[in-house]
Amino acid sequence: AEIHDVLEEYKEGAAKFVGMPDTVLYCSLYDPVAPCPPGYNTNKTVSLWGSSGRMELTASKFMDIQRAIQPDWFQCISDGDTISGEVSRKRVKRSVDRSLSFLDECLQLLEKSPELQGSVMFGAIEGGDVLEERLRSARETAKRPVGGFLLDGFQGSAMAKETKLKLIASVIAELPEDKPRIIHGVGKPDDVLECIERGVDIFESFFPFQVTERGCALVFNYNYNPDSEAADLKQNKAQDVEKNGAEEDQDEISKADAEMTPFEIFLKDKRYQDDFGPVLEGCTCYCCQRHTRAYVHHLLVTNELLAGVLLMMHNFQHYFSFFSAIRDALRDNKLDQLKELVFRQALQGLAKAKPGQ
Amino acid sequence: MAAAAEPVLRVVAECAQSRARAGELRLPHGTVPCPVFMPVGTAGTAKGITAAQLEALGCGLCLGNTFHLGARPGAELVRRAGGLHRFMDWPHNLLTDSGGFQMVSLAALAEVSEVGVRFRTPWGDDEVLLTPERSIAIQNALGADIVMQLDDVVSSTETGPRVEEAMMRSVRWLDRSVAAHSLPQRQRLFAIIQGGLDPDLRRRCIREMTQRAVCGFAIGGLSGGEEKSAFWRAVKCSAELLPPNKPRYLMGVGYPTDLVVCVALGCDMFDCVFPTRTARFGSALVPEGSLQLKNRRFAKDFRPIDERCSCPTCQRHSRAFLHALLRTETAALHHISLHNIAYQLGLMAAIRRSIVERRFPSFVRGFLRERYGGTPGGTPEWVRDALRSVGIEVE
Numbered sequence: 001a002e003i004h005d006v007l008e009e010y011k012e013g014a015a016k017f018v019g020m021p022d023t024v025l026y027c028s029l030y031d032p033v034a035p036c037p038p039g040y041n042t043n044k045t046v047s048l049w050g051s052s053g054r055m056e057l058t059a060s061k062f063m064d065i066q067r068a069i070q071p072d073w074f075q076c077i078s079d080g081d082t083i084s085g086e087v088s089r090k091r092v093k094r095s096v097d098r099s100l101s102f103l104d105e106c107l108q109l110l111e112k113s114p115e116l117q118g119s120v121m122f123g124a125i126e127g128g129d130v131l132e133e134r135l136r137s138a139r140e141t142a143k144r145p146v147g148g149f150l151l152d153g154f155q156g157s158a159m160a161k162e163t164k165l166k167l168i169a170s171v172i173a174e175l176p177e178d179k180p181r182i183i184h185g186v187g188k189p190d191d192v193l194e195c196i197e198r199g200v201d202i203f204e205s206f207f208p209f210q211v212t213e214r215g216c217a218l219v220f221n222y223n224y225n226p227d228s229e230a231a232d233l234k235q236n237k238a239q240d241v242e243k244n245g246a247e248e249d250q251d252e253i254s255k256a257d258a259e260m261t262p263f264e265i266f267l268k269d270k271r272y273q274d275d276f277g278p279v280l281e282g283c284t285c286y287c288c289q290r291h292t293r294a295y296v297h298h299l300l301v302t303n304e305l306l307a308g309v310l311l312m313m314h315n316f317q318h319y320f321s322f323f324s325a326i327r328d329a330l331r332d333n334k335l336d337q338l339k340e341l342v343f344r345q346a347l348q349g350l351a352k353a354k355p356g357q
Numbered sequence: 358m359a360a361a362a363e364p365v366l367r368v369v370a371e372c373a374q375s376r377a378r379a380g381e382l383r384l385p386h387g388t389v390p391c392p393v394f395m396p397v398g399t400a401g402t403a404k405g406i407t408a409a410q411l412e413a414l415g416c417g418l419c420l421g422n423t424f425h426l427g428a429r430p431g432a433e434l435v436r437r438a439g440g441l442h443r444f445m446d447w448p449h450n451l452l453t454d455s456g457g458f459q460m461v462s463l464a465a466l467a468e469v470s471e472v473g474v475r476f477r478t479p480w481g482d483d484e485v486l487l488t489p490e491r492s493i494a495i496q497n498a499l500g501a502d503i504v505m506q507l508d509d510v511v512s513s514t515e516t517g518p519r520v521e522e523a524m525m526r527s528v529r530w531l532d533r534s535v536a537a538h539s540l541p542q543r544q545r546l547f548a549i550i551q552g553g554l555d556p557d558l559r560r561r562c563i564r565e566m567t568q569r570a571v572c573g574f575a576i577g578g579l580s581g582g583e584e585k586s587a588f589w590r591a592v593k594c595s596a597e598l599l600p601p602n603k604p605r606y607l608m609g610v611g612y613p614t615d616l617v618v619c620v621a622l623g624c625d626m627f628d629c630v631f632p633t634r635t636a637r638f639g640s641a642l643v644p645e646g647s648l649q650l651k652n653r654r655f656a657k658d659f660r661p662i663d664e665r666c667s668c669p670t671c672q673r674h675s676r677a678f679l680h681a682l683l684r685t686e687t688a689a690l691h692h693i694s695l696h697n698i699a700y701q702l703g704l705m706a707a708i709r710r711s712i713v714e715r716r717f718p719s720f721v722r723g724f725l726r727e728r729y730g731g732t733p734g735g736t737p738e739w740v741r742d743a744l745r746s747v748g749i750e751v752e
Contacts, residue, residue, distance in 0.1 A: 017675070018678060
């Protein structure tokens with residue numbers, strides 16, 4: 001929105017503008033990494049935040065912007081202001097009503113937008129943590145000619161995990177089989193698998209970015225095939241997880257980000273200072289092919305930009321390969337094995353955590 | 358003994374008018390054409406640019422900083438990693454400086470005596486005593502192809518007896534460095550000429566240092582805020598007196614105009630943080646000068662930084678995109694750094710080509726016209742004076 005006028009003049013769409021003309025571009029309403037302050041949406045507007053502050057968008061303005069962006073897919077403007085928790089039932093109902101009203105208005109505008117004929121609009125399913133509202137939103141949204149569905153409002157930590165999963169399953173039960181379902185703000189490998197089991201198809205990748213930002217590298221094993229190679233990798237991972245939880249390193253672990261998961265290693269930790277192996281044995285990314293843990297550690301300690309560059313390359317490759325493994329597992333009917341492998345690693349990490357955590 | 362069997366420099370062409378020459382540096386990790394600009398990778402990396410990207414730009418020789426690397430991660434760790442080449446995965450040539458320049462730039466923390474320099478690092482460690490021997494030992498562990506003596510550096514704006522003291526001490530430290538250097542076959546040791554802006558001191562220093570068996574000579578202690586008219590004279594005087602068969606490395610230079618002038622004055626090697634440092638402020642280097650990409654006038658400028666540039670940034674991205682990106686992302690700095698380094702390397706390649714093709718003076722005139730043609734006053738006076746002194750007239 002901030003560079004709307006630039007894109008309008010450019011005329012050739014955001015994907016080309018950012019130098020990625022051949023990539024599929026999905027446009028979500030918010031940056032999942034940057035949480036939005038609650039309480040600003042109205043019946044006719046949704047607020048977004050950028051470097052120049054708050055911008056209020058109507059459905060019409062929103063569609064103007066999409067016309068300039070020319071995405072392949074985009075989330076319809078919606079009122080998803082139910083994430084912060086402590087949301088009244090009335091407010092939740094309003095989020096569903098508003099979002100449907102936005103959706104209908106945007107569908108009309110879409111028909112009149114030749115620039116967007118090649119773009120697919122995803123309807124946002126709202127409803128906070130209220131089952132009835134979720135079902136209402138899902139059913140009503142499914143009646144409209146949207147190209148796919150966004151399960152909105154499940155990012156953030158206010159909602160209990162059990163509730164989240166139940167709602168996701170219930171919502172998807174109301175949706176047609178032949179349209180894709182996308183979710184934002186998920187996440188960790190175990191959460192991803194839970195969502196996939198319940199019928200989610202598309203995830204955005206803020207998780208590897210967050211891992212990178214905290215100086216960590218994804219090292220979890222997703223190779224569910226029981227052969228010797230996997231056994232070696234598992235051994236490697238077991239050692240890493242072992243290291244992550246060792247008693248004598250409690251002080252060092254406490255310096256790592258509180259958000260760190262059992263699926264990663266904190267490369268800024270002193271133990272990697274002279275570890276001349278790759279970040280992850282067997283990984284084919286640029287970082288692992290050419291550099292060592294010791295080097296990345298050094299870059300993190302000296303605050304060099306290159307640390308983030310290398311870690312991002314690795315974390316993306318690892319995460320995308322994980323999804324490739326998921327597709328293989330689904331095809332081969334081995335999702336349970338993959339799930340068991342990933343969950344085992346999640347639990348191992350928890351088991352080794354400091355007492356009292 | 359510090360001189361390797363084979364000389365480093367092979368001169369391929371010389372300008373008939375000026376003192377510019379084109380050649381090759383024969384180094385353990387490959388031959389490097391000169392004149393050459395060396396990007397600076399202080400702590401083993403050039404500001405977010407990967408080794409592969411640097412290599413793809415045609416860089417065959419870059420710089421690592423002994424002071425920083427000696428502190429973090431430490432010489433011993435780099436040795437255990439197999440040397441700096443392996444630590445940063447750089448298959449081409451490296452030059453490490455001695456750590457001496459930080460004496461001037463971090464002066465508050467340093468105390469110089471005949472023994473060496475006593476530091477406290479900016480990261481609050483204990484005091485460190487950097488001696489010529491220790492500097493060479495660290496550089497031996499780092500394993501760069503070219504190593505520099507520890508010199509007693511004073512600011513170029515310094516006057517009085519301290520300048521002479523520093524020059525004489527640098528000679529004595531050169532002898533200690535030569536004696537301490539344990540790997541003359543693998544690493545080429547360069548001396549560093551000091552003497553401030555005083556031609557007499559420079560002459561005396563050169564007379565002494567050229568008697569020692571070193572592989573090349575650096576001209577140190579300049580490019581530190583002195584007046585340009587004094588700067589070029591000191592460079593010219595030093596380059597004139599240095600032997601022609603060994604490379605002349607002008608440390609800390611520099612800006613594109615300075616590179617062109619100092620090549621004309623007879624220098625072969627240069628290093629500077631300028632391209633990456635200026636990128637940090639959103640400044641992109643172009644033949645006409647620089648573009649301040651944060652400026653609003655670039656918001657809708659859909660051209661690349663330089664239409665004639667073949668670097669990855671110019672191949673893919675527009676000024677408008679970089680302008681937008683600069684607001685929020687460090688990625689913009691990376692793109693601009695990459696371009697700026699490409700610009701400097703490209704400039705050196707063009708300079709070299711013009712020397713080989715016997716048209717360096719007209720290259721210089723064209724360069725200056727493009728850069729200063731639009732500015733009031735035109736080419737700065739010091740530039741004209743410097744070039745005239747070596748036979749190149751500029752209108």
